[in-house]
Amino acid sequence: MKPVIRISQSAQYENQEVTIKGWLYNMRSSGKVRFLLVRDGSAIIQCVVVKSEVSDEVFEKTELLTQESSLIVTGKLVADKRSPLGYEMHVSDIEIVQIAKDYPITKKEHGIDFLMDHRHLWIRSKRQHAILRIRHEIINAARQFFNERDFVLVDSPIFTPNAAEGTTTLFKTDYFGSPAYLTQSGQLYAEAACMAFGRVYCFGPTFRAEKSKTRRHLTEFWMIEPEVAYFDLQDDMQLAEEFVSYIVQTVLKNRRAELETLERDTKILENTVPPFPKIHYNEAVEILKKHGVDFPYGDDFGGADETILSEEFDKPVIIHHYPAEIKAFYMKRDPQEPQFALAMDMLAPEGYGEIIGGSQREDDYDTLLQRIREHNLDEKDFEWYLDLRKYGSVPHAGFGLGIERTVAWITGTKHVRETIPFPRLLQRIYP
Incomplete structure (x- = not known):
């Protein structure tokens, strides 16, 4: 034999x-x-x-x-x-x-709709195979990074009774006669776990019912979310840049062949090492104005804005201190500048936009309760979350990294639909 x-x-x-x-x-x-x-x-x-x-x-x-x-x-x-x-x-x-008969994907040019309809076969092609191999490497590197730093993986539920990021983008379902939602984020549960283990992360699918058709959006995507007790915003930003650098350098080390298949220019990837540039929201607004963008102060950045901002730098850039009014209820405000949240986003270079969103979390019971009321959320749904501020509350922070956008940037893939084996888009749930 x-x-x-x-x-x-x-x-x-x-x-x-x-x-x-x-x-x-x-x-x-x-x-x-x-x-x-x-x-x-x-x-x-x-x-x-x-x-x-x-x-x-x-x-x-x-x-x-x-x-x-x-x-x-x-x-x-x-x-x-x-x-x-x-x-x-x-x-x-x-x-x-x-013997395979009449294999539908041939050397001739096929339209994207045809290829997406045959996604179950398209993933056999060299380019798609290379992208998904790199996706595997990114996920493996992410796990290695946290394992090496004594983080504990704590799986968060997919069915939740409440919203983490706002009720307008929830997928609602019936849960034995009661309303439930597909999770937008595992963060709230990771916060509970970090009070038990100190350093945790969750990793799984998340769902957003945004009616968006942009190249950066999926309705189902995967996110890895660390949460750390006794962390502030500065700690959070440092962890994020170390994390992304570790992932990129691991891909460069182990997946050169796949990057070559994709004809990926790796110069910026090779430059992705700490420290990353870090700019205040106000500075980001000034950059947009310098480029002639009539940006309304106090708004969040759109995809075009993120592209302009990221093109100013030759590695990922972190924007911090966003206006509190546009951020989630759980984000802590800066005591020195309460109009700003202790929040940060990381934008990938080359116009790929936000790959990380994070913040220091509000750790005071009364303040968090006030925020829940201000956002018109049902207090009963958040009793367990408020408990975390009653029994041994400490400063803590975390972030979420979107796997598909990260894969898109590292592989140089224009649309996130090619960065996940079977994408779910606004008008696509097949195959």
């Missing part, structure tokens, strides 16, 4: 006979030689079938193969400097598992 390997393990089996189980990505012929590009999910390898070196039966099988047919290939792995992998296989045997 020949060892069954993943293509990515080829270097470990140089000059050995091995078996690979995968799918035909592409094929070309040159006389009595067939060149099969075989993928198995880990990489793609060229498998060379020479008529004089295999049985007639094996060579005839190559005539039957079509794009995305599944097959098992056995042969000798040899070094080849021309190959992106560095190796190719000289085939001795082929077993056909299934």
Whole structure:
């Protein structure tokens, strides 16, 4: 029996006979030689079938193969400097598992709607495969970062009785006769957990019912949210820049091949190391005015504003001290400048916009109760949240990083719909 390997393990089996189980990505012929590009999910390898070196039966099988047919290939792995992998296989045997008929995604140009309708197949292509490999690396790096710093993962619920970011973007559902909502954020529960463990993070899907069609919005996206006891805004910003730098440098280290497949210019990524520029909201408004933007002071920044601001810097920029009136009820106000919230956003460079939003949280019971009332929220829904300010309240802070926007920036992908395996958009819930 020949060892069954993943293509990515080829270097470990140089000059050995091995078996690979995968799918035909592409094929070309040159006389009595067939060149099969075989993928198995880990990489793609060229498998060379020479008529004089295999049985007639094996060579005839190559005539039957079509794009995305599944097959098992056995042969000798040899070094080849021309190959992106560095190796190719000289085939001795082929077993056909299934012949694919009329595979719909071909070399011709396809419209985005067609590709999205066939997303279950589109993710097999080189570009989409590279993007999703990098997504995996980003998620893995995020977990490693927090594990190395003694954070505890605490999963937050998807069904919630209340809003974290405002009631207008909630997906409402029936929960055995009572109203419930799909979570907008795991933050409130992470706050409870950080009072138990000191340092925590939650990671999971979040949902926003915004009727937005921009390239930066999904209705279902994934967010990773750390929360730390005894942290203030300055601590929060430092953690955020260390976190994003760690993720980017890990991708550069481990996913060079995928970045090359995407033809990603990595200069700015390589420059993503602390410290990041940090500017006050007022300074950000002045930058917009300098660029001729008639920006209403006190408003939040839109996508176009974020693009202008981010293009001023050659690495992510953190904007802090937003007007309190436009921020969530749980954000603490600056005691020295109560018109400003101790909040911060991180904007990715190259026009990719906000990838992190965070703040120091309000830790005083009476003040938080007042904020809940000001926002016309039901106090009963937040009794448990208020309890955190009654029993051992401490200063604390945290943030949320959106995985899809981060993937879009690092991979240089224009639209977030390509940064998640099966995107959910305003007018798309298929497949």
